[in-house]
Amino acid sequence: GIAIQAVDLVKDYGSGANAVHALRDVNVSFERGRFTAIMGPSGSGKSTLMHTLAGLDSATSGRILFGGKDLTRMNDKQLTLLRRNKIGFIFQSFNLLPMFTAEQNILMPLTLAGAKADRAWFDLLVETLGLRQRLNHRPNELSGGQQQRVAIARALITKPSLVFADEPTGNLDSVSSAEVLGFLKQSVNELDQTIVMVTHDAVAASYADRAIVFADGRIVADEPHPTAEAMN
């Protein structure tokens, strides 16, 4: 089934002669259980697509269908609840809270929702992401790679059905990148999760089973990865 779908999605920044056409009539759907990479040059609309799909940024026109509902018609309160319960984010800038430890940051989405952690899932995330020895450290006591891994654990702690990742391995060395991408791929399969990842890195994109290429606010290529094709 389809996890999220954009229909005739348009996003302009500004209006009139100064308008920037960040998304020009984008039609795309993301299926459940699939890991999609979004590629394309800087300024082509990749971040805008993710922010708009997630309801962080309002659309100029068009529809965004998620779980049978149109996100573009939801109010801020409905969008906040949706993001908190169903959507995970991994940003390029980690957005960790500096006063809190790694463990507190990872658990923050649950703390905000007043929910308890699934300890087995917490442990699996911590072990796989190599964070066991860092749980009591604050962000400024962690390397960039460690901070990104904390941000990934935080994004996945609620087992969201949909995950948006913006350059998740941008600050990681190749060994950590491979671990993180392997983990995301495994998570897609085990949780029947949908992951949409913006990346400039062809190696990172090779972990995905579909690659979409953006240019100037439009999708100019949309291809299944060969390994995904072989599996179908």
Ligand code: ADP
């Ligand atoms: P990418 O993620 O591919 O680098 P973006 O989605 O960030 O591209 O940007 C697409 C276009 O929209 C670019 O021309 C960018 O400058 C513009 N843009 C993005 N965000 C804003 C904003 N908040 N205000 C004005 N223009 C923006």
Ligand code: ADP
């Ligand atoms: P990157 O391409 O490195 O992912 P972005 O293009 O997404 O970075 O920019 C980061 C932030 O700056 C985003 O919040 C985006 O909305 C904003 N932004 C991008 N381009 C512009 C712009 N031309 N004017 C204002 N804000 C912008």
